Amino acid sequence: MDHPDTQRVLIAGGGIAGLATLRALSLQGVSATVVERSQQAADGGLAINLPGNAIAALHRLGLGEAIERVGYPVKRREYRTRRDRILATIDEDAFWGETMRPRAVRRSDLMTMLASGLDTSVIRRGSAVVSVEQDASGVRTRLSDGEELTSALLLGADGVRSSVRQAVAGQATAASARLAAASWRFMAPNPGLDCWTLWTGERGMVLLLPVDEGTVYGWAAATTADAASGDLALLESVVRDFPTRVRDTVAAVLAYPGSIYHSPIEEVRLTPWSRDRVVLIGDAAHATAPVWAEGAALAMEDALVIAELVGKHGAGPETGSRFESLRRSRVDHVQAMTDRLSKAARLPHTLRSLLMPFITPRSYVATYEPLKRW
Numbered sequence: 001m002d003h004p005d006t007q008r009v010l011i012a013g014g015g016i017a018g019l020a021t022l023r024a025l026s027l028q029g030v031s032a033t034v035v036e037r038s039q040q041a042a043d044g045g046l047a048i049n050l051p052g053n054a055i056a057a058l059h060r061l062g063l064g065e066a067i068e069r070v071g072y073p074v075k076r077r078e079y080r081t082r083r084d085r086i087l088a089t090i091d092e093d094a095f096w097g098e099t100m101r102p103r104a105v106r107r108s109d110l111m112t113m114l115a116s117g118l119d120t121s122v123i124r125r126g127s128a129v130v131s132v133e134q135d136a137s138g139v140r141t142r143l144s145d146g147e148e149l150t151s152a153l154l155l156g157a158d159g160v161r162s163s164v165r166q167a168v169a170g171q172a173t174a175a176s177a178r179l180a181a182a183s184w185r186f187m188a189p190n191p192g193l194d195c196w197t198l199w200t201g202e203r204g205m206v207l208l209l210p211v212d213e214g215t216v217y218g219w220a221a222a223t224t225a226d227a228a229s230g231d232l233a234l235l236e237s238v239v240r241d242f243p244t245r246v247r248d249t250v251a252a253v254l255a256y257p258g259s260i261y262h263s264p265i266e267e268v269r270l271t272p273w274s275r276d277r278v279v280l281i282g283d284a285a286h287a288t289a290p291v292w293a294e295g296a297a298l299a300m301e302d303a304l305v306i307a308e309l310v311g312k313h314g315a316g317p318e319t320g321s322r323f324e325s326l327r328r329s330r331v332d333h334v335q336a337m338t339d340r341l342s343k344a345a346r347l348p349h350t351l352r353s354l355l356m357p358f359i360t361p362r363s364y365v366a367t368y369e370p371l372k373r374w
């Protein structure tokens, strides 16, 4: 391979991980190129819940003031039964403190924020990575438009169905999440909620999260055998015996079925995350069911760590193993806590309602306490 340094660092994927990495590298004074399959910035998923460690990562990316301006503070969580009885309340404000206060944000706002102030001409939209080859001197990445880019390091930030993963792990694919095979997401008028609120019932669960005074982001999943189907009758059946304010909110979005976003929930469990000069980050390496809303946080933390390594040691073939030794235990922790709660979510409804007041506050602290530290 002739000139691996012509594109020193190539990032496949311009989602949260890709843009955060471009930003973190620029803070280190390292230039990079991003190739992104979509022509336009993706808004799939509508909004996102950012726990305290995601907020801390945004501060490190120079976006502390921006997230405080744009993100809606999430001060409390309420877990409720289908009859609206409170099973557990978490004071998130007290737990995280003011500077790490969790926030809800529209995904489009988060993407705009991550790209703000960067030279966006290095983001090549509308070209996808189709194949990757490497030798001792560099990586050759072939794109869907026929062009081939050569780099010293290729970062696979191309999401849960990563193409770059093939170059690291052969056929390894994503698997359906234990929590639920699929979920719906939507935006709806706020029925008067002032905090993160989750209702659980016999057939599934609904989370409503205010993103501003007048709007909630909704997430719903069925826990029945036919959960993978996007059939909206199934969403209706999940909330059939839920409180009126939940049923009315879902009914309001069912009137506009095109506004409801349905997608599988898939997970990636992979060892190792890298092979020589190709390193996977974000969902491509460790997509995890959104039980603890850690996907964006882990992606942005990955970005900060990989950028610091490249800034310090250059874009060499040992980047991946260094990255993994710094990141593996944190990701393992999130995945283990996700499995624990996913298992609890599948318990029979009555038993789960009995256990939730005890296990929920403890699981919250056990999950997030280690993530407060950096």
Ligand SMILES: Cc1cc2nc3c(=O)[nH]c(=O)nc-3n(C[C@H](O)[C@H](O)[C@H](O)COP(=O)(O)OP(=O)(O)OC[C@H]3O[C@@H](n4cnc5c(N)ncnc54)[C@H](O)[C@@H]3O)c2cc1C
Pocket: 012, 013, 014, 015, 016, 017, 018, 035, 036, 037, 038, 042, 045, 047, 048, 049, 050, 054, 127, 128, 129, 130, 157, 158, 159, 160, 161, 162, 163, 164, 183, 185, 263, 264, 265, 266, 281, 282, 283, 284, 287, 288, 290, 293, 294, 295, 296, 297, 299
């Ligand atoms: C239902 C659901 C709800 C969630 N809720 C939350 C939440 O509240 N909080 C949270 O933190 N996380 C949440 N997550 C997880 C979060 O969305 C992901 O962890 C996060 O988006 C990962 O970012 P990423 O950049 O790694 O991947 P992605 O956001 O998937 O970005 C990958 C990018 O790569 C591009 N791409 C794909 N293939 C190629 C290719 N071959 N070549 C070039 N480009 C390519 C894609 O177009 C995309 O832009 C949720 C996930 C799901 C499924």
